[in-house]
Amino acid sequence: MRAPASDLPIVLAAVGVRAGTQDILRDVSLVFQPGAPTAILGPNGAGKSTLIRVAAGLLQPSLGSVTWGGLSAKSLQRRAIVFQRPVMLRRSVAGNLAFALAAAGCPRAHCAAAVERLLARVSLGALHDRPARRLSGGEQQRLALARALAREPEILFLDEPTNNLDPAATKAVEAIIRDADASGIKVVMATHDLGQARRLCGDVVFLANGAVVETAGAADFFSRPRTEKAAAFLRGDIVE
Amino acid sequence: MLRRRLFIAGLVFATLAPCAYAQDKSIVVASTTSTQDSGLFGHILPLFKAKTGIEVKVVAQGTGQALDTARRGDADVVFVHAKAQEEKFLAEGFGVKRFPVMYNDFVLIGPKADPAGVKGTKDIVAALKTIKAKAAPFVSRGDRSGTHSAELRLWKVAEIDIAKDKGPWYREIGQGMGAALNTAASMEGYVISDRGTWISFKNKGDLVIAVEGDKRLFNQYGVMLVNPEKHPSVKKELGQAFIDWLISPEGQKAIADYKIDGQQLFYPNANDPSA
Amino acid sequence: MSGFHTAMELVLQGDASLYAIVRLSLLVSLSAVVIAALVGFPFGAWLALTRFPGRDAVIIVLNACMGLPPVVIGLAVFLLLSRSGPLGSWGLLFTPQAMVIAEAILVAPIVAALARQTIEDLWLEYRAELEAMGATPLRRVGALLWDARLSLLTVLLAGFGRAAAEVGAVMIVGGNIDGFTRTMTTAIALETSKGDLPLAMGLGAVLIAIVVAINGVVWGMRSYGERKAG
Incomplete structure (x- = not known):
């Protein structure tokens, strides 16, 4: 089966996700367009991770619908995701990448070269043979990004990509995200680091308590939030 | 991955295959713990093999169990010591003929x-x-x-x-x-x-x-070929060759020669038809 | 202590029949473990990754089968392979192959049950990541088996331990035939019945030494693998 010409725009129409009696997402309608990275902002428990998983096609919504480029294809071919706590396979750094490449359908003959190229892209070439689970948090995050890039995605979902990383590691990860953006990949990232959203993103989805409160261009959102909740969040108040 | 699978399959086959061919010139003798535990077989079987090239595989069980093994066709020859049970075995048609071999x-x-x-x-x-x-x-x-x-x-x-x-x-x-x-x-x-x-x-x-x-x-030992008419798998020529050797002068001498600390353990008496 | 001395003597003299017995023991145990692994790993992996009604019952039965009584299995295989049994025409009774079959039946549930647990634990950890990578079911199973290989090595060791230590089943289906189906354990039983307790203990010491050596080798492989793959 051929991949669709494009997975974009991603359209979420009246999406709801229920877990037991709890609504994790409520009536979320959004469109992700090609362009600068989109930040999904909001306090802990707002439903950011769930929204990312739904948009990536990994989680079937309880209500509403999601389409990618106008199709409801569930195939993950043009999408990639990096989880908040990526799990390293019990293999070497190169082994992790080789597996991701093979799973993405990369022909065996091209695999070795692709591994080297991706490792260079995330500056992990020197750690080629190191067991992935012995890497530092920042290195693991970079390897997870490389694994995601191995899929040659059109859209890259990131869930708190620099959570718990020190400034140097954060800087390295952000460089990779910029590089991905520059190469034409649409980045959608959940973060609660406002500075990071300001540095990287072109527009913002602000989520609170499972519902979309505000969507706006990043510059507008940070300088003139339209809702009281967003303003409170930007001030650093506790938002429920 | 596939190559490893093939290697393992080959290993298993190589483990199992040789045994299948080693069986050709061999017989299974169901016998008693007394003949095995006393070491008699360890003494006489190498002599028999040297002469005929036939390998004798002894499964040592109690006489009753040994006769049952033969009844099921899992042995070619029985070599036991309970005349009444042996005669019953013959009467049931499981054995061809009983030959007295030795006593102790x-x-x-x-x-x-x-x-x-x-x-x-x-x-x-x-x-x-x-x-x-x-x-x-x-x-x-x-x-x-x-x-x-x-x-x-x-x-x-x-x-x-x-x-x-x-x-x-x-x-x-x-x-x-x-x-x-x-x-x-x-x-x-x-x-x-x-x-x-x-x-x-x-x-x-x-x-x-x-x-x-x-x-x-008195303790008399007898030997019988399992009836090939009951169990076609019985190797009758090889089995009979073993019986013939046991009751031949050479086999009888081998039995008499088995001694521990100078004591003779078994006394050959194949020439006594009433034994 | 006389058993230990006898053991040393046996080894130092390089007794040919001892080596034949050791060789057969290892051959039978390892073949049984290989067969059990070929059956048990895929089955364990399948059970770890699928959900169906009655799955819990299957797991309970499988776990219980780790404690199958060897004598019962020996008897069942004996009746199957006996000339009067359904598979009698194969002519396998009282052969090493029969012993391998009985041991494989004893070891397979151990391998399958422990592999199921190991793979399921790893699956819980890997699941989201493998799905996100778009790995096909076959590739997922491959990744789980490969990445759990060091733990699965220990599973194989447990199976090998059972096979190597087993005496009841191999005695029944092998017949303890000198030079043909006599293993370490049946030889020990025989020497005990002959009243040669030092020799029996000596053989026992050799058997234990071999099992310890194999465990040592596997431990070395594990440590090396862990350094390499984390």
């Missing part, structure tokens, strides 16, 4: 301390009566073996219904000769053993021969 005798083994006071007597029946009367510990094979049959026959001669009259002093262990001797050694009991196993037994402890030399302790 049973002995009553008991602890040096001799709690029943039977040591040195010559009358096995009187000795068993005394053991029963004094309730001295007695170990029975209890496994339908030739030795077990002989023991039951002797209780009968002593007019004791052992199935009914046994008490806690009478221990049926349901195991081979060696195990029975080990048990007797550890509990200071009496036990009936064939002489061959007794001589070669290495864990005698405080055990000694208590009663021997009674005619009723």
